[in-house]
Amino acid sequence: MVPQPTVGVLALQGDVREHQRVLTGLGAATLAVRTPGELDRVDALIIPGGESTTMWRLARTFGLLEPLRQRVASGMPAYGSCAGMIMLADRIEGGVTGQETIGGMDVTVRRNAFGRQVDSFEADLDFPALGATVPPLRAVFIRAPWVEKVGDGVDVLARVATGASAGRIVAVRQGPLLATSFHPELTGDARVHALFLDIVKEA
Ligand SMILES: NC(=O)CC[C@H](N)C(=O)O
Numbered sequence: 748m749v750p751q752p753t754v755g756v757l758a759l760q761g762d763v764r765e766h767q768r769v770l771t772g773l774g775a776a777t778l779a780v781r782t783p784g785e786l787d788r789v790d791a792l793i794i795p796g797g798e799s800t801t802m803w804r805l806a807r808t809f810g811l812l813e814p815l816r817q818r819v820a821s822g823m824p825a826y827g828s829c830a831g832m833i834m835l836a837d838r839i840e841g842g843v844t845g846q847e848t849i850g851g852m853d854v855t856v857r858r859n860a861f862g863r864q865v866d867s868f869e870a871d872l873d874f875p876a877l878g879a880t881v882p883p884l885r886a887v888f889i890r891a892p893w894v895e896k897v898g899d900g901v902d903v904l905a906r907v908a909t910g911a912s913a914g915r916i917v918a919v920r921q922g923p924l925l926a927t928s929f930h931p932e933l934t935g936d937a938r939v940h941a942l943f944l945d946i947v948k949e950a
Contacts (some may be wrong), residue, residue: 751775751776752775752790752945753776753778753788753789754776754789754790755779755785755789756792757792757793757794757795757853758779758781759801759802759809760798761797761802762795762930762932766895766940767779768932769931769940770793772937773920773937773944775923783810786814786815786860790823790824790947791824791825791923791947792801792818792824793825793826793827793943794827795829795830795831796828796930797830800843802830802834803846803848812849815849816849822922822950824923825851825925827837827924827927828926828930828931829888829889829890829928829930832856832926832928833856833892834848835849835851836852837853837898838855839855839856840861842856842858851921852897852901852921852924853900854895854919854926855896856893857892857894857895858892859891859892860891860893860912866889866890867888868888870885870888870907870910871883871886872907872917872929873910874918874938875902875904876902876918876920876942877938877939883922884931884936884939886905886917886929886930886931887929888917888930891928893915893916893919894917894919894926894928897916897919900921901919901921902920903916903918904918904919904925905918910928923947925943927939
């Protein structure tokens with residue numbers, strides 16, 4: 748029998764448990780990752796939402812930033828949600844002075860892109876990569892980034908459908924890397940996590 752992959756959740760800060768709960772519900776083995784040793788033990792990694800400036804500082808302090816960069820560069824599947832999307836971006840706009848990322852995705856991500864007046868909102872997204880397009884995906888955005896620019900190797904998976912931000916890119920994939928502006932771990936809809944587990948199994 749092929750051993751089951753272990754999916755880590757970066758546990759420096761943010762909504763770690765919610766992701767672990769969804770993964771467990773899908774039958775995946777999961778591990779909270781706070782140290783380089785724990786990172787060595789996982790086959791794939793979810794980077795949760797939270798606050799990317801804090802996550803970056805803690806990753807530096809815990810000696811995790813370089814190991815994370817190395818694992819992602821060497822092909823480890825990773826999924827970043829919200830602050831996690833910012834962490835996976837090669838370039839960010841609206842970051843604090845000196846803010847670094849893990850990188851790996853050839854995208855430019857704008858922090859807090861939806862503006863102050865809409866700190867938080869929900870929207871239904873058409874997300875064809877999830878297979879059936881019905882029902883649409885209910886997405887929760889909390890001080891969310893959007894993807895400003897994508898490189899050639901990046902697939903756009905979903906855009907905001909309506910309103911002032913219509914057309915803005917909120918889900919992308921580049922090979923084994925997946926990122927969403929929103930928080931699928933909060934809605935009880937496990938389809939984005941299931942897509943990531945398919946990516947993990949493919950890799
Ligand atoms: N919900 C979130 O992850 C918010 C992200 C946060 N605004 C940041 O810049 O990191």
